[in-house]
Amino acid sequence: MNISRIFEEAAWSLAAHKLRTFLMMIGTLVSVLALTVILSAEKGTQIEVTKRIESFGTRLVKINTGGGKGYTKPLPNVTTLSMEDAEAIRSSLAGWDIVTSVAQRNNMPTKAGNKQSTASVYAVDADWHEAMDWPAVEGEGISGDDVATLAHACVLGAGLAKNLFGNENPVGSDIDIGNVRFRVKGVLIRHDVSPGGEDENIRVVVPLTTGLRRLYNQDHLSYIRVRMKNASQVPAMAKEIRLLLHERHNIVPPQEDDFSIVTAGEVAEAARGISLTLTRLLTALAVLALLVSGVVMMNILLLGVFQRKCEIGLRRATGATRRDVFAQFLCESLTVTLLGVAVGSFLGWTMSTLLLNFTKLKIAISWEPFALAAACSLIIGVIFGVLPAHRAARLNPVEALR
Amino acid sequence: MIQLEGIEKTYVAGSVETRVLKDISVCIEAGEFVAIMGASGTGKSTLMNILGCLDMPTAGHYRLDGTDMVNLDDDALSHLRSQKIGFVFQMFYLLDRATALRNVMLPLIYADEYPDDAKARAGEALAAVSLADRMTYKPSQLSGGQQQRVAIARALIRNPSLLLADEPTGNLDRRSGLEILAIFQQLHRQGRTILLVTHDEAVARHAQRVIVLSNGMVAEDHSVAQPSDAQAELAAMPKEVSQ
Numbered sequence: 001m002n003i004s005r006i007f008e009e010a011a012w013s014l015a016a017h018k019l020r021t022f023l024m025m026i027g028t029l030v031s032v033l034a035l036t037v038i039l040s041a042e043k044g045t046q047i048e049v050t051k052r053i054e055s056f057g058t059r060l061v062k063i064n065t066g067g068g069k070g071y072t073k074p075l076p077n078v079t080t081l082s083m084e085d086a087e088a089i090r091s092s093l094a095g096w097d098i099v100t101s102v103a104q105r106n107n108m109p110t111k112a113g114n115k116q117s118t119a120s121v122y123a124v125d126a127d128w129h130e131a132m133d134w135p136a137v138e139g140e141g142i143s144g145d146d147v148a149t150l151a152h153a154c155v156l157g158a159g160l161a162k163n164l165f166g167n168e169n170p171v172g173s174d175i176d177i178g179n180v181r182f183r184v185k186g187v188l189i190r191h192d193v194s195p196g197g198e199d200e201n202i203r204v205v206v207p208l209t210t211g212l213r214r215l216y217n218q219d220h221l222s223y224i225r226v227r228m229k230n231a232s233q234v235p236a237m238a239k240e241i242r243l244l245l246h247e248r249h250n251i252v253p254p255q256e257d258d259f260s261i262v263t264a265g266e267v268a269e270a271a272r273g274i275s276l277t278l279t280r281l282l283t284a285l286a287v288l289a290l291l292v293s294g295v296v297m298m299n300i301l302l303l304g305v306f307q308r309k310c311e312i313g314l315r316r317a318t319g320a321t322r323r324d325v326f327a328q329f330l331c332e333s334l335t336v337t338l339l340g341v342a343v344g345s346f347l348g349w350t351m352s353t354l355l356l357n358f359t360k361l362k363i364a365i366s367w368e369p370f371a372l373a374a375a376c377s378l379i380i381g382v383i384f385g386v387l388p389a390h391r392a393a394r395l396n397p398v399e400a401l402r
Numbered sequence: 403m404i405q406l407e408g409i410e411k412t413y414v415a416g417s418v419e420t421r422v423l424k425d426i427s428v429c430i431e432a433g434e435f436v437a438i439m440g441a442s443g444t445g446k447s448t449l450m451n452i453l454g455c456l457d458m459p460t461a462g463h464y465r466l467d468g469t470d471m472v473n474l475d476d477d478a479l480s481h482l483r484s485q486k487i488g489f490v491f492q493m494f495y496l497l498d499r500a501t502a503l504r505n506v507m508l509p510l511i512y513a514d515e516y517p518d519d520a521k522a523r524a525g526e527a528l529a530a531v532s533l534a535d536r537m538t539y540k541p542s543q544l545s546g547g548q549q550q551r552v553a554i555a556r557a558l559i560r561n562p563s564l565l566l567a568d569e570p571t572g573n574l575d576r577r578s579g580l581e582i583l584a585i586f587q588q589l590h591r592q593g594r595t596i597l598l599v600t601h602d603e604a605v606a607r608h609a610q611r612v613i614v615l616s617n618g619m620v621a622e623d624h625s626v627a628q629p630s631d632a633q634a635e636l637a638a639m640p641k642e643v644s645q
Contacts, residue, residue: 005511016499314495317456318556319484319512321477398456401491 006324010331021336024300027293028340028381029347032373035286036348037355039369042279044362045272052271053264058231059097061238062262063224063245071270072260074104079220080249080258083208086224088248093240095233096226100124100131103211104222110164110204111176117163120203121177123211131225139171139186146185146207150214154182158190159201177204180214234263287376293340294380301333301388305395312392313400326393333385334378341374348373403563403595404430404453409462411448422448423459424618430597432563435590435629437606438599440615447568449615450599454487454566455479467563484512488557492569494549496541496556502528503537506556513560527555531585547578554585565589565596571605577639583608584632608632 014021063085066075086101103123110119122128126144129135136155146153154175161170161184170184182204191200212218226241228234238261245259246252269275305312312325349365356363411423422445430436440446451457452464455471456479464471466486474482488509496505506524510516517523528537531551541549550570557565567586571579586596587608598609606612607630614622 002511002513002516005516009511012500012504310493310495311497314491314497315508315512316480317454317483317489318509319480319560321480321512323477324480324512398451401456401495 003327006327007331007335010328010335013328014332014335020300020304021339024297024333024336025340025343027296028290028337028377029344031286031290031293032341032344032377033348033351034289035283035373035376036345036369037351037363038279038282038286039372040348040352040363040365041355041361042283043366043369044356044364045279047364048362049268049271052267056264056267057227058264059228059234060263061226061228061234061241063226063241064260064262065220065222065258066260067257068260071262071266074222076105076222078258079218081221081224082219083221085245085248086221088244089224089226089241092244093237095228095230095237097229098127098131098225098227100127100225100227101208101221102128102223102225103208103216103218103220105216108177108215110160112164112170112173115164117160117202119157119160119163121211121215122203122205123208123215124205125208128205131227134188134191136186137189138169139184141186142205142207147209150210151207152180152182152210152214153185153207155186155188155205156184157188157201157203157205159199160204161187163202175204177206177215182206231264235265238263290373290376290380294384297333297336297381298384298388301329301385302391305329305388305392308392309395309400312395313397316395316397317401322393325395326389329389329392330382330385333388334381337377337381337385341377344377345370345373403432403467404428405463405465407463407465409449409452409459409464411445411452411457412460422618423452426462426615426618426620428613428620428623430595432595433590433593435586435594435596435608435610436598437609437612438597438615439601439603439606439612440621441601444615445618446599446601446615450566450568450597453564453597454489455482480512484509484514484560486563488560488562488565490550490553490557490565490567490570492572494541494546494553494573496549496552498541501538501540502533502544502552502555505541505552506559508556509560524555524559527559528552530558531555545578546574547581550574550578550582551585554582558589563595565594567596567598569600570598571600571602577636579605580632580636580639584636587629587632604630 063081064072064074065081066072066078083101086099089096090099104120106120107118108121110117124142126142126147129141135141141155142153145151154177156164156170164170164175165173171186173184174181175184188205193199206215226237228237242261249258251257315325348370352363352365355361356365406426406428409423409426410421413420413422426449438446438449448457452459458471466482469482497508503521503524506527507520510520525534525537528534531554533548533551533555536544536548541552544552571582574582583605586598590596590610598605600606607626609626610629611625612622613620
């Protein structure tokens with residue numbers, strides 16, 4: 001058997017019957033297109049979720065003031081979350097590593113000499129630096145003494161330091177936050193600007209007590225961060241904290257909570273945007289479409305065997321063996337599948353690139369979805385190509401030529 | 403060259419046995435031009451299939467060029483067809499999307515070795531049937547007679563020992579039919595062995611020898627004293643009236 005000649009015959013036959021070839025190919029093409037886009041989107045989402053979880057922290061339970069479900073932000077007008085709540089968590093619940101309280105205000109005016117800037121102000125416990133893994137790079141961070149003595153000390157974010165002091169070292173200088181004077185005792189390590197464009201470096205950190213009494217004139221917190229010793233304890237801790245706060249805030253379900261609890265799970269869900277179940281469903285549908293396209297191709301091939309009876313008979317009469325005929329038909333279905341995979345992959349890649357550049361969808365373009373789609377298609381192409389090829393090969397030349 | 407000894411062919415359909423060929427023994431020498439005649443249902447198609455190695459006899463021996471055809475498997479039969487037999491069919495059986503050249507080259511695909519000069523050989527084969535100027539035409543662009551000539555070129559491309567023609571003029575008008583027969587007579591003069599199956603006495607007259615089948619047996623086997631000359635008949639035909 002001269003396989004290159006047989007392949008050439010198959011390719012010629014496909015080229016000579018363009019409509020038939022197109023009809024055989026279109027299903028594979030569309031399925032591969034869908035499959036590669038869906039898998040690329042899923043991969044992109046996966047990467048995004050992992051990134052968000054990592055930046056949030058897998059050991060973290062965050063209690064925000066204000067109710068709500070899923071991934072929430074603190075509501076500044078809800079005043080029920082207190083330092084006593086944080087103390088209660090410390091004293092009555094176990095398994096935590098750090099419990100730290102934060103009262104946050106955004107867009108506060110800050111001033112040093114004649115330079116001004118608006119910044120987010122974070123009033124924090126002394127262990128905040130450790131909890132956030134965000135130490136001072138120059139000078140020192142907020143200490144327990146600062147919190148205990150209501151010290152008018154502050155630590156600047158690298159961005160705010162730049163805004164107010166340029167390239168000078170701000171440690172030891174004074175700044176005004178609102179109209180309260182603070183002494184700069186340190187500068188935080190610069191954090192990368194987040195993918196969303198948020199610059200976390202435009203901030204100033206002050207002792208929790210000073211912030212509450214002297215700056216905000218309030219008692220309530222924005223949120224409490226509870227870091228567990230072990231990530232596996234997070235779900236149980238979230239439940240216990242909820243019960244504890246229900247008790248402390250006199251909340252009886254179904255009454256709504258005046259706080260919300262956020263863990264990596266909520267962050268992941270929020271980052272997904274599209275649920276994993278839906279992605280799985282879409283993937284399953286695309287694979288099903290691939291399967292159906294295989295069946296469609298088989299049907300067209302089977303019809304082809306019937307229509308091309310004379311051709312098969314003639315080929316057999318001129319010396320083609322059964323294997324030659326089988327090989328030609330299988331070559332035809334494989335070539336069609338490969339064509340479908342090639343064109344579908346190209347379109348899938350194009351569409352993924354367009355979606356990546358022109359929409360907010362998280363798409364990660366990598367070789368795996370294409371390899372997977374190609375492998376699935378080829379397996380299906382072979383499976384559904386064998387039967388028609390076998391039929392063609394089994395055709396009795398005497399009957400085919402009758 | 404061809405030896406048939408006691409060839410029998412029985413078809414079994416359910417419990418019904420049909421004996422199509424009964425004890426056929428014939429000898430055909432190389433270079434003969436033989437017409438096999440018979441009314442339909444007399445087994446001439448079955449005999450043709452056996453001679454063409456498309457079918458196996460139920461009993462008897464068929465030797466082609468000394469090779470005994472008994473107990474050959476499908477692959478071996480395919481190989482023999484490829485090497486030794488050229489077919490010409492009543493329905494031409496050209497690939498309708500392929501050019502004349504491509505149609506003629508078809509048997510070369512299944513040769514043991516694909517010749518480097520396949521195209522040139524196909525071109526020569528087409529030239530030999532006076533179609534040198536029609537090589538890139540598709541069957542739909544050719545007349546019936548021209549299509550059959552493409553089929554003859556295809557049958558000859560591998561230089562087979564035996565040319566088998568099954569009612570080759572059955573679908574053609576008289577003039578085209580005579581042209582085909584003229585080609586056969588010319589091939590015969592060049593020394594080819596030709597077996598022509600027909601029900602038409604006027605066609606059979608052009609052969610050198612006529613074997614008549616009846617009821618699955620050889621009823622007559624005689625040589626033709628003076629075969630009709632297709633070329634002369636063509637010349638004698640009134641010129642086609644141009645419209």
